[in-house]
Amino acid sequence: MKRGSLFLNGSALFGFVFLYAPIISLIIYSFNESKLVTVWGGWSIKWYAALFQNEQIINATLLSFKIAAISATLAVVLGTMAGFVLSRMGRFRGKTILSGWVTAPLIMPDVITGLSLLLLFVALESMFGWPAGRGTGTIIIAHTTFCLAYVAVVVQSRLASLDETLEEAAMDLGAKPSSLFFLITLPLIAPAIVSGWLLSFTLSLDDLVIASFVSGPGNSTLPMVIFSKVRLGVSPEVNALATLMILVVAIAVIAAIFIMHRQNRYKISQ
């Protein structure tokens, strides 16, 4: 028993060190006085101050958040529709192919998704004149495309586990399909939609490869800015930015855990 728990504790410790050592070192170095990223020169918060002076980073951050929010929202709408069709339309011609297609972007390498979207946008522009040039709009379209797949999968699995008699009961009580969806189905799949949105938001915020393919001049997302900066040597400001983002993510995760915990308590009491 004791040896077992020693082994377990050891494994846990190793796992956590493996996961978090890079992050912790990043946080520590964000408070580094020295201009050289790899040399410790004492504590300072000057890079945080510098960060807020750096318009390029601020703008890229805002752009990334805007793209993430819009494409997550679009992906949730389209993905919910796709998930709904896949789990509720019964068997129809082409269902297997459709469900395969919807989930394909999950396993498609980003490079291929990015390249194919770029080719599509270029071809569309030469044929219809739209989209005129590449920029925020094309990034949003590209991100919506691959996030949609994640939302569809999450929503579909939630719908599959949902008791269909609930929807029948609503119909039986006089709910037309539209009010059935908004009054019964949507509230019941809301957790899946929220997690689909958060997942999409994160994926979009995180994406470097696809955005690099489909963005145009002057539309660099945050990962693109960071990546280009790193190529010229890591700037300590990036450490400060990363630390702030980790802080935001940590708060979001803790809030999510807290809400889920409360919901679980709710369920256990039933």
Add this chain to the structure above:
Amino acid sequence: MPTSPQIDPSKLNSPASWRDPEAKPFVQIEQISKKFGAFTAVDSVSLDIYKNELFCLLGGSGSGKSTLLRMLAGFDKPTSGRILIDGVDMSNIEPWKRPVNMMFQSYALFPHLSVEANVAFGLRREGVRSQEVKQRVAEMLDMVQLGHLAKRKPFMLSGGQRQRVALARALIKRPKLLLLDEPLGALDKKLREETQFELINLQDELGITFIVVTHDQEEAMTLATRIGVMNQGQIAQIAEPHQVYECPNSRFVAEFIGNVNMFEGTVMSEDSDSVTVHSPDMDNLIKIDKEHATGCAPTQSVCVAIRPEKMRISRDPMDGNTNTTSGIVTDYAYMGSQSIYKVRLHSGKEVRVTLPNAIRDMGDRLTWDDSVYLSWDSESGVVLTS
């Protein structure tokens, strides 16, 4: 209990409209079939149900009873045939427009809505004014004695309370027809018995036609005005509960409802008031009153069904040379209100006999390995030709 204002007292308790050949059926199911791929769930069923009936569809799993109910509610479209409710063809009427409400086996209460909101759901969809919704919901909840739980969510309720919420929700729109899918299936035995009687009273009071699907024959017997026994997608027999039990029309119905002893044999003779059957299992001939032996003729192979409680058992030889036989007690179970004996006849066939324990004294009770004689009346057996 407050009564619903829509009830017309003259319509209540109209005596057995299904026996009146002039009566117009309220629900007409005409030659309805439902196929799922190659599987036929419901096989050209025709059925008339009258106003204020409490009709039970009784059958085992896969007999098609639930599919029939779902077609009445509109969730499944019939492959062929049609359903008329109050004279209106339901073929192209969507579930949310039918004058029908259903109580689901799983209750299907909306988990994110309170008891009150669950019950109000149907009225809100009709666009009833919120003042009236509030009042009718309160009345309905009082009727099912759940007024004090109006604000609770379904998961905070016990099984019996959920059942009442489901019932209240299905009744609030005052449907012409209420469909109940295994309404008492999820309740424990004691609660089930109480609720059975409550359902009957409620049905009587509201004057709504009920169609109940159940696999529980006792439940069907207690609740129903008439029972439709279903087997493999077809209706095996439609009759009042006592007729289904006393005069089953087929081996399937006789064996499905209650226990029965079945003897295969050949019709020997027929006279003006009885039929005589020879069964190789019996010591003597079986004589059955003509009214329970329709549709058979001499030399025909038939089955004779005799219910265990209609057989007498004794150590002493019986008088007469028909409707008697003898054997040895192979098993005996004391059940409190009655005792069950299994008797092996000389042919090797086992017969079941139940005996009410009318006398408390256990002294001279029949027991294992006793040689016994069995007898029954000529009105007790039923001849089955299918």
